Amino acid sequence: MTRYGIKQITTLLKEVQNNDTIEEAASKAALMLADAKVLVNRAKKVAAITTTTHEHYRFVL
Known part of the structure; x- marks a missing residue:
């Protein structure tokens, strides 16, 4: 994988x-x-990480 800047990833x-x-994209x-x-794919996996509180997501995609 090539290196990309944060602006490109964002x-x-x-x-x-935005669908x-x-x-x-x-x-x-x-x-x-x-x-x-x-x-x-990696962002979706990170977004699915939950906190110890049931059904509260730590990150939002």
Whole structure:
């Protein structure tokens, strides 16, 4: 995976959150599609981490 700046990653995640496809979001953020898929998958896993309080998520995607 190539190194990307935080602005590129933030742009990718915001665009995916705004219901763009990963392909469209990767294009807007100037990321390679394969890397974008990995980053979105990792972000979803992080977003699913819960706190000790039932059904409260620690992070929001």
